[in-house]
Each structure stands twice: as C-alpha cells, then as structure tokens.
Amino acid sequence: MGVPKADGAGSSPVAQPTTPKTETAPKAAPPPPAAPKNEPMVKRWQPGEVPDAASGKATVFEAKSGGGPAPAAAGPVAAPGKGPNVPAAGSYPTPADTDRIANNPDAAARNLDITQAYADLSKAMGQVVGSDNANWSTFATWASKQAGASIRGEDIPKAMNDAIRGVAGFQGKVDQVNGWLKKLGMPQIPDLPGRLAQKMVGAMDQVQQAIGDGNQRVFKEIAPEFSKFVETFKGDTKYDQAKVDRYLQHFQPGQEKLKDAFANYAKAQFETDPKKKAELMLLGNNLIGMHEQTRLQGDIQKALNAPIDNVLKPALKKIIRDTMSNAGPFGSGKWAYDKLDKAGLIDKAISPILNAAGDAWRKVATDQLMTLATPSGTLKLGDDVPKGFPPNLRTIDNPDLKKVLDQVDRTPDTTRGSAGKDWASFNDRMNYIVDLFRSYGQDPKMFDPPFPGRTGSYSKGGVNGS
Amino acid sequence: MGASTAQVPGDLLGRWVPDAAAGSSVEGPFVELEFLKGGKLRYALKGEGLDEALVLDFHTEDHTIVTRPPGATADAKTHYEMEPDGSLILEYGGQKGRYVRA
Numbered sequence: 001m002g003v004p005k006a007d008g009a010g011s012s013p014v015a016q017p018t019t020p021k022t023e024t025a026p027k028a029a030p031p032p033p034a035a036p037k038n039e040p041m042v043k044r045w046q047p048g049e050v051p052d053a054a055s056g057k058a059t060v061f062e063a064k065s066g067g068g069p070a071p072a073a074a075g076p077v078a079a080p081g082k083g084p085n086v087p088a089a090g091s092y093p094t095p096a097d098t099d100r101i102a103n104n105p106d107a108a109a110r111n112l113d114i115t116q117a118y119a120d121l122s123k124a125m126g127q128v129v130g131s132d133n134a135n136w137s138t139f140a141t142w143a144s145k146q147a148g149a150s151i152r153g154e155d156i157p158k159a160m161n162d163a164i165r166g167v168a169g170f171q172g173k174v175d176q177v178n179g180w181l182k183k184l185g186m187p188q189i190p191d192l193p194g195r196l197a198q199k200m201v202g203a204m205d206q207v208q209q210a211i212g213d214g215n216q217r218v219f220k221e222i223a224p225e226f227s228k229f230v231e232t233f234k235g236d237t238k239y240d241q242a243k244v245d246r247y248l249q250h251f252q253p254g255q256e257k258l259k260d261a262f263a264n265y266a267k268a269q270f271e272t273d274p275k276k277k278a279e280l281m282l283l284g285n286n287l288i289g290m291h292e293q294t295r296l297q298g299d300i301q302k303a304l305n306a307p308i309d310n311v312l313k314p315a316l317k318k319i320i321r322d323t324m325s326n327a328g329p330f331g332s333g334k335w336a337y338d339k340l341d342k343a344g345l346i347d348k349a350i351s352p353i354l355n356a357a358g359d360a361w362r363k364v365a366t367d368q369l370m371t372l373a374t375p376s377g378t379l380k381l382g383d384d385v386p387k388g389f390p391p392n393l394r395t396i397d398n399p400d401l402k403k404v405l406d407q408v409d410r411t412p413d414t415t416r417g418s419a420g421k422d423w424a425s426f427n428d429r430m431n432y433i434v435d436l437f438r439s440y441g442q443d444p445k446m447f448d449p450p451f452p453g454r455t456g457s458y459s460k461g462g463v464n465g466s
Numbered sequence: 467m468g469a470s471t472a473q474v475p476g477d478l479l480g481r482w483v484p485d486a487a488a489g490s491s492v493e494g495p496f497v498e499l500e501f502l503k504g505g506k507l508r509y510a511l512k513g514e515g516l517d518e519a520l521v522l523d524f525h526t527e528d529h530t531i532v533t534r535p536p537g538a539t540a541d542a543k544t545h546y547e548m549e550p551d552g553s554l555i556l557e558y559g560g561q562k563g564r565y566v567r568a
Contacts, residue, residue, distance in 0.1 A: 183487040183494060183496040184484070185499070327560070330531065330533040330542050331538055332522070332533075332535060335509075336497070343514070
C-alpha cells in the first residue's frame, strides 16, 4: 500500500500466458518449470504482448477511463474461492522467488513481477484462509500496480504550472527576485513560474525512484512472510496453537506487528463466524499496513521533500546564473553571480520563491501519490473512502482491532473524515488505509488479476524458514 | 583591446547605480558602475556587507561600450544611450536598464 510511483515504462514480464479461466483454484495441469538460477523466474512479456496497462502507457484503471472494472476481455474473475485449501506448488512465489524478484535491478520489470507476485500470494492466502475477506497482499497488488503506472507527462507540466501559479502571493515573490536582479543591473527573468514548473517535472523522477525503493524493500520483507504462512498452514484442517506458536518464532525484533498480523490470519483460517473472521482478517491487514507504512515513512518523506533541495533549488539558481552570465552588462554577470553566491546572497534572495515553489511541488507530488486504481474504481486518497463498510464490519467487536483503530482511525465507524491531506504524514495515511481495508476487504473484485489472462510462474521448491 | 581617454565620452564618466537601487531605502545588494577617465570601468557590488569590485578596461564605439571581461576570449558589447533627463540606459540581454547618477 505504498501507492508509489516507480518507473513503469518498458516491457517486462512477469507472467506467462494462460488460458482464460474464471475460477482460480489450482488446476491439475503441470505447473511451469522452475526458473533456473539467475534468470527471471517467469517468462518475459513478448513485445507485442505487453498490455498498455502493464507497460505504463495506460492502465485500464486510469482515472480518465472512469475507474471502472477491468474490461470484458479480462473475463469475469471470481475470488479465489475456498478450494481445497492447498495452493499448488509453483502457483505462488517461494521466499527465494520473492528475494529474486526484489533484487531485479530492472525497476520496470521488478515492479511487474512484484505486482504479479502479490496477486499470486493473495490468491494463495485466499485458498488457505478463505477469500471472503481480502488479505493485505490483495491490496498490495493494486498499490504495486499503481506504482508501475507512469505519470502521464502531458498532465504534469500543466499541474505544476497551475499549482505554482495557485500559490498565494507567488507572483509577488517572482517580482521580488526580479527586483533584486534589477538592483544588480541584471535582466529580468521571463516566465519564471513556467520555467520552474518545467524543472519540477523532472523532480517527479526522484519521487518515483524513492518510492520505488521503498516499495521494493517492503516487498522483500513482507512477501516472503505470506509465502511462509501459506506453505506452513496450507492443507491444515484444524487450528493448532502449538504449530502457530512455532511458526511465529521466526519473526525478528522490529516485526512485532507482522507477527501479530500473521497470528491473527492463523486464527482467521479456522474461524467459522463470518463477523469474527472478517475482523481477524481486517486486524491482520491493518497491522501489516502499520508495519509497512512505518517502513515507508522515510521514503515518502524523502520523496516529497528531497526534490526541493536537490532539484528545485539548483534549478532556480541555474536559471539566475544563466540569466546573469548570458545577458548581464559588460560580460560581468558570471563574476557577479559567483560573488553573490559565495556571500550566500543568492540563497537568501531565492528563499521565498523556493518555499512557495516547494508548496506547489508538494501539492502536485501528493496528488500524484494519492491515487490508487483498483478494479472497483480509482480512489483519490485525498477524498474520503467512497464506499461504506460491509454489514458485518459496520461496528467492531474484536478488542484488539478496536485498539488498533483507536490509534489510527480518527473517525470511528465511518469513512467520513478518512481523506488524507498530507501523504508525508504516517497518521494521515493510516487514517485512510484502515477505512480502505475495511470498506473494500469484502469486495470480490479486489481479487481480480492485475494482468488478466496471466499468472505467475515460480519455483516449486520448499519454503525456507517454515 | 586598448583603452584611451579620447574614446570615453565625458557624459559617461562618473558613478552610476540602477534606478531601482537609487534612494535611501534600498535593501539588498546592488551594483555601482564607475567610468573612469583612463578607460577603466569599476564594476562594484555593494550592500548586504558586500564590497567587491571588478575593474575592466573599456572603450566606446559609437553607442556601444566595449569591455573584455577577465578570462573571456571575446569582447562584450553593451549598447548605451544618454537620456535627456541625464539617466544612462544600458541595453543587454534584450532588455534595457536605467541608471542614475550615484
């Protein structure tokens, strides 16, 4: 649920074609062979096969498409169903597979692999614990797919331009800089807002990189845990506390919420009361969400703030230096710039405009980050979660779940007030995420395949650490 | 590029500041130009604790001030006009800057 933006361009593949099917229980058909070491574990997309949605050129879930469900070509895809409780080996990634996926240096290919792997783990979890309720990996699938969607270049410059010009008093700050130049006998800078907006577009690449890095790290840590859980508990017929306790021992310090999450998934596996089960799954999802968002906090803050110093400030200084050097009188501009810069007076002069441009940047970057396309529509995370809670989650009985919600849900038992304002804020993100999980956790469309007609293909080896 | 007194119009001589930097309430750094009889142009940055100066050789060709900045391989040419009100207009970078006597 990092809702990140990684580089989604390119054609990489994660999955191999399969015949369309509407049920997802594992088939008796022979699973694909395990990938040899040091090679992609799944077949690559062939150039002609890469759907726009996967290549980042477009997505069937884009806002402009109306956010509707996957096209008919995808076929109706049912939730995995309870099936035989035994996901087939090779139908979901082993921890070794997830490690290999996470370590793929090709960011675009990695993103596609991660998305597919989350979907396959979600499906496998659905077979083990039941698919009436989504698990965390179900949501992670769509967050990861969103991460791979390119930010459409044609929209960003306009958004930046509008945001910059929308900052209160921005023109006054531009006038200040030009007045400062005038006293130095230097030319005025034409269309400074527009030129800054152009530079800010490039800064979005840094956001994609930073968030992509965070997403990679989260996948590397959490995906193998789903794999281990599936491998450990698949085929079980009754709850075995001793087995659960043994399984939970492998979690490390710092993974307490993950450990609690999977303990609750284990309880949910054999819970027959639908409400209790839904609450246990929601509790597990929320705990992983909190763990994940804690892990992502640094990346998100960096993504939103670093470009101001790393991109905007150098860009603005370069605009001034070029203006002075190229057009100052007597060829003295470069000398004057260097003297002023050395005295710290350039930084001082641009500080107000930099702060204002930074505000505009954060607004645009946040808007870009705060979009999540799901099979049930595109969510703007700056708006309230648009869907109510399912009947058995309208109120919460589970005391542990109540405790978690008390910590992060500012408006209990309603999605009103769930809108995120500042995506750099952990509390803002979690306030939204817990309502997202609660509202959409029983939406069967969430189990739709991210790349219709394709599934992952993984090694069939045992799961280490289980 | 040689400089000669004969090539320096008398009305150019003296100290000049941008009109935006004239007056007592000026804040921040500003430039002060001083055209000297010997064909020297003292280009100084002042204000905000700054007192840096660059001395350039210059001469004029019609309404153009020709300088050779340090390290440059070509002359820099700055068009100028004297206004009836006594102000100096320098044209560079496609823009005009008005200077007044300091």
